[in-house]
Amino acid sequence: MQVIVFDIEIYAYDFLVVFKDISTGQYTVVHNNNHAAKEFVTKDRIFGGFNSKFYDRWLLQAICTGADNTILKNLNDFIIAGNQGFEHYWINEHRFFFHVFDIRDDVQQGLSLKAIEGHFGMSIEETEIPFDLDRPLTEGELQSVIKYCKHDVDATEEMIRKRKNYLKCKQMLGSMRGIPPEKSLYQTNAKITAMYLGAHRREWNDGRTYEYSPNLNISIIPKGILNFFDTIHDLSMTDKELFKTYYKTDLGGCPTKYAWGGVHGSLLCYHEQSTETRIIQNRDVSSLYPSLIIKYNYLSRNAESPETFETTYTQRLKAKHDGDKEVANTLKLPLNVVSGATEQEYNDLYDPRQARSMRISGQLFLTELVLQLIGACKTFKLLNFNTDGLMYSVDKVELPIVDTLCSQWQQSTGFELETDDIDRVWIKDVNNLIFVMTDGKVKKVGGYLNYGISEKGAWSINNTNVIVKKAIADYFVKGTRVEETINGCNDILEFQIIAKAGSKYKEAYHLIDGEKVPVQKVNRVYASKDNRFGKLHKVKASDDSDAKIESLPEHCIIDNDNQLTIAVVDKEWYIELAKKRINDFLGIKPPKRNTRKLNSLRKEIMKLLEVDNVT
8 A cells, every 4th residue: 555644734725735655755735725635635545644643634634525724724723722633513524534544653742743853863944934824825935834844744754764663563463363454554552452452342340459469478578568559449549649659668778669550779879890709680570561461360351362462472482583573573562562551541451450460460579589589698789670670789609599589489470580691880760770781782771871762662762962871871881081972073963952842831932142032842952152042941821931941051052954063062061961960870969059158149249239339
């Protein structure tokens, strides 16, 4: 089936649709011509867009069913105001079917197309033609709108290309259950998983029940942890109240937080290196949630049968062993997604008892292992603990005890532990750490270090302050001075900061020579050497209050169309930021300012100024 990327712009007197054939790169531009749009939208094509499910598809349906500009503008405003397109009177009265998919599906919430373009390194200049224009577009204005609409289509196409494996997996998974590719592409990962597992919606009223597994040794688990999870039976608390609660404790000197979604614990500002006598290891449970589902019958009771899920797991392992990456990746999709889908209220797999039981049991089983190790090994030190694994150091003489306990735990629970041997580790907190394996491989976790595209969970991209993240990693792993990494880089995009005013804000401005200069809501920013340029601010839609956009340099310069060179960038700002974040890892805090003395000095200066003004 032919894949067409599309985007729509609506004005009071004009509508514009830009189509692009992915296979040929050919554009088709439709301006104020309902018939031409309808002729193009045929059944042997599938139309992909960004946010197309919630916006573009309804506008295209209205265009193809003869809606004039007045109706289109009304529908446009109706959707932008937060309403669903299918609720609009025109859509209800005028049916028109075509195949569509939305590349925004399964993307991190809040990530706009304009921000994605910025992270891609593309131009993010927006059209200067206001959407509230109360007259027809001039020819020059029309050409400007076409240019920027084509640009957004190009960005959407690039995103489709980068996510081709995601789209392919959905199609292949659907085909295994006889679902046509166009229908599979329309679904989110959670929806296609429910269809693959043959789920049929059922309502349950036992979501606040939980029973400990018979092979869970609860006698070793502290009462505080058990009491926390037992509050699931307290019906005096609403679900909304209960599932916001958490429990903090200490496991062998490691601060740990239990919550309904998972457990996270970590030493803070910690570094350790393995020696001839001391070992650092990471042990993760292989496929924790799929294993819990299979071994403890936590699959949604709405699914067709537990056997379907178990067969999928077995077939995936075989495909992985045989080197069949295509099948292995496809079958990995439902295995990874089913746990989250079981918690989604509008998914056919929705079964809160099963989802909650799975998450509680997973935390308690891992806690049992951690506490057994702490109790049995005098030299055992827990470094990091999360929902599906733990990192620790231990004297080599006690490693056999660790191996024995882990083996016994695997036999008791039915889980399998995967072990990584670590040479060096640096931990800032539970969310930011970096470690080097004994084979030299480097693993980075957290926003201080990671950049680029992440396909784990919801798809996301972050190419902000890339050079700072590289400098931090090089400092710890290679011992490279921050100045060497940053001063040695002349790729300006590695210094970019994508600054965004969120959906609660109606506009943004840039302080230049003390004046408020209106700017876009999404901007590519660099630290500037020119002190005339100040920070970017955002203006709240609800009350017109403004605030600085977070984490920006004191002196910002905007380059949304990639015109600047590295010469304008204040590299010293990035060097200082990298050093500060390295100190965050090391637990070195900046010296405290004596605010009392500063305030006293300010008052004295003000008094002097008042005297001068009088004289």
